[in-house]
Amino acid sequence: MRPTKLVLSAFGPYASKIELDLSKLGGNGVYLITGDTGAGKTTIFDAITFALFGKPSGDIRDVKTLRSEYANEEIETYVELDFIYHSEEYHVYRRPEYSYTHVQKNGEVKQRSKSADAYLILPNGERIVKPTEVTKQVEQLLGMKRDQFRQIAMIAQGSFLEILNADTKERGKLFEKVFMTSKYSILMDRLNQMAKEGTTKLNEAKLRLQQIISDIxxxxxxxxxxxxxxxxxxxxxxxxxxxxxxxxxxxxxxxxxxxxxxxxxxxxxxxxxxxxxxxxxxxxxxxxxxxxxxxEKPTKEEKVSYFEDKLKVDGEKYKLQIDVLKKEQVQIEHELPEYIRLTELTTKLSEIKKQLSSVAKDLYAKISLKKELDEDITLKQKESQTLTNCEVSLNKLAIQEEELQKKISAFHHASMTQKEYQIAVEDLKKKTISLQKT
Known part of the structure; x- marks a missing residue:
């Protein structure tokens, strides 16, 4: 922020209106205000601070005392300030609350007062009114409050020589006193302490983290x-x-x-x-x-032995029947010329055929039963091969099976003889039919 124009009217020691054209000082560097003690140097800074924030720079001055005691009653007390901030121009007007003596025509003296007033004109022409609103807008614009502004904007004349002659450590203390930065020193100490604590915690965290990493x-x-x-x-x-x-x-x-x-x-x-x-x-x-x-095999073997014996007996019986039938066949063949007995012979042949059919059926049933027994024995024989401790029994069964096969072969041979007999009967029947036709 750079002030370019300052107007003081009945302000402080100045009884009349004073206008300072600060633009003549240029736009570079800092402003240096010099003069004898009591010449009003601080008043200029008070006026700038008052125009911006509504209060003077010092803490001992009351706003109501800012009106010059030398001013005539018709002269109004106020401050106007033009300044440039970020290359844009601003104008602020501010009047303090004050009282003054008014002498009437009849000589009577009365106390009158003026209320506080202020306005701020922005670069775009917008006008901000009311003292509190103007102060708020200035604080937002500059980014600081009155106390911060007075700490960085002016060095009092009594402290300037001490600052020039002091060593680095002492100069720091003087700057702290002049700019009232003790609270910042306290804050800095606190920040340093926090930094140390943070470093300690960081190192501890690093050690813990390293331990965790090493345990992965x-x-x-x-x-x-x-x-x-x-x-x-x-x-x-x-x-x-x-x-x-x-x-x-x-x-x-x-x-x-x-x-x-x-x-x-x-x-x-x-x-x-x-x-x-x-x-x-x-x-x-x-x-x-x-x-x-x-x-339980002995029981089954007994059954097989029973059927073998029965088959043997039946086989002998069937053999005898076949022999008888053969003889009857021979006899029939000799009696064929006797035509009278042909019908009787035919009937007899039919009966013989029925008998043969019945015998064959009974024989086939016994053969089927024997076959089932053979299959049952064969199946049990195959299953028994998985038992090593049954090899002796299996060998015996194999021998018995071989003997049984021989018997079955003999029985099959008998069956074949029966088939030959049936063929002979059929042939005889055909010859008989042929004779009947002749």
Whole structure:
């Protein structure tokens, strides 16, 4: 902020209107106001401070006492200030509240007063009115209040020589006194203390962080990066630790996926093993059942022996019947010329055929039963092969089976003889029919 014009009217020691054209001082450097003691140097600064903030620069002056005691009653007390801020021009007018003596025509003296007033004209022509509003706008514009402004805008004349002659430490104390910056010194000390405490806490945090980092379980693939971080670790390079942790987490997730797959595979293998175990248990149960059946084998063998004996007897019986039938066939052939007996012979042949059919049916039933027994024995024989402790019994069964096969072959031979007889009967029947036709 650079003041360019200051107008004082009945202000302080100035009884009349005084106008200072500060623009003549130029736009560079600082303003130096000099003069004898009591010449009004401080009044100029009071006027500037009052115009801007509504109060003089000093703490001992009351606003109501700013009116000059030498001024005539018709002269109004006020201050006008033109200043440039950020290359833009502003104009402020401010009048303090004050009282003055008025002598009437009749000689009577009365006390009169003026209320405070102010306005601020902005670069765009906008007019801000009322003292409080003007002060508020100025504070927002300059970014400071009255106390801050007076600390940086003026050095009192009594302190100037001391500042010039003092050493660095003493000059600092004088500046602190002149600019009333003791609270800032206190703040600075407090900030320094906070900085020390912060540094201590930072170092402690760094040690804790280093301890945490050293306790991290790192996979082999990230070991080299991990060791490099430990060697060059700095608290302001925490991002590298975060990046490493992200990689470790990602690697752990991959390991979890792999372990999950292994778990699933193991579960499948376990299920398969349980299934195989169940199958083996079933096989064991089947073997136990087979063992039980084998223990019951003598009974079945007795049945087989019974049917073998019966088949043998029946086979002899059928053989005799076949022989008889053959003889009857020969006799019929000799009696064929006897036409009278043809009908009787035909009837007899029909009866013989029925008998043969019944005999064959009974024989086939016994053969089927024997076949079932053969299949049952064969099945049990195959199952018994899984038991090593049953080999002796199986060998015996094989021998018995061979003997039985021989008997069956003999029986089949008898069956073939029966078939030959049937063919002969059919042939005889055909010849008989042929004779009937002739």
């Amino acid at each position: 379980r790192v996979p082999v693939i990230l070991q080299e990066e991990y060791e490099q971080i430990l060697e060059t670790f700095a608290i302001d390079d925490i991002q590298s630790v975060y990046d490493l942790l992200d990689k470790i987490v990602a690697n752990a997730k991959e390991e979890i996926k792999t372990l999950q797959k292994q778990k699933d595979l193991i579960q499948k293998q376990l299920q398969k093993s349980r299934k195989e175990e169940a199958e083996k248990a079933k096989q064991l149960q089947d073997l136990l059942s087979l063992e039980k059946l084998i223990s």
